[in-house]
Amino acid sequence: MAEQQYVSWTRMEDGTAEDWALLDEKERAFNADHVDRVLAQLKTLDVDWGGYRVTRFEHSLQSATRAHRDGADEEMVVAALLHDIGDILSPYNHSEAAAALLKPYVSERVHWVIKHHGLFQGYYYNHFMGGDRNARDMHKDHPFYEDCVYFCANYDQNAFDPDYDSEPLAFFEPMVRRVLATPKFGHLELGNDEPAAAE
Template sequence: MPDDPHKRATFRAMTEGTAEDWSIIAGEFMPFAAQLPDRVMAHLKLLEGDCGGFPIDRLEHSLQTATRAHRDGRDEEYVVMALLHDIGDTLGSYNHPDIAAAILKPFVSEQNHWIVAQHGIFQGYYFFHHLGLDRDMREQFRGHPHFEACAAFCEKYDQSAFDPDYDSAPLDFFEPMIRRVMAAPKRSVYAGVRGE
């Protein structure tokens, strides 16, 4: 349903904005933000059927990664991070970890954010050498407090989640977790602007 045109700000440039304008905008933001889990679920479904040459499609890989984390006893935030780690594949062909990290940043710990942001280069340990690249590119992060956590995520859950015979939980199983994790931000989206 389109929003009410009578409840719209009247400025043509932000320099003209008034407190009343921003009150209208703020009032519209919360209902829109509350629908984020619905948009995330819809976007995850876009990964279905897209194999990209892999043994399974991108949705199944995401489900398998999250299922493995869940069955290993990881908390909901971690499981949701595992589920969404490749959600950026459709729009960020060259930088998909950045997209997942941006979506998750307000809702996850610094460590889980760092894992999802860096998993691409860490995952490269398992295949970069087959493409003529340096599989040890992740070593540039050696000594970082979250290095081992990211390496463990890739080893235990991500690189092993391409099994066509694995019994992954369905997407609906994870929906309540997505809704709980994304119910309220844990931190400001502007946290770490200078380089978290």
């Protein structure tokens, strides 16, 4: 059995080209299981924390099923499946968590819709909770505003039906593997809110 290799440094500033080549190799090997980890995280939503008539996992399957049956492209179907994946670990900004996961793999339009869907969903309940149901209108002039309205109306707010015949996760897994196969926008942090040009 080969001995585990480690970098020579304890501070990044002392790294060598060989060290970074080693880390790149190790990262690529680890990331080969990325989709498995994403799907495992999605399954953690299969718990009943009360109130809703379906779990967030079933909601996710239903959302993706609705998108698929509506003829949405594969990126949007996968985004619908994963749009609430941050609910357990990041409940107060779950939209941003899901968008961050998807950002390297999807178009700017799909990323924007997922990043803002939480705000747009407020249209359906904010006014019952002392908030502004029209808060989404701060983005009224954005080119993807109507896409997000459509996503919420057709794939999200209506995806809490315990009698809906959702497709199983196995149906979507090949799509997830295709969409998350290779970052389209590079794997380095972009440092801004816009995707880099595709390579």
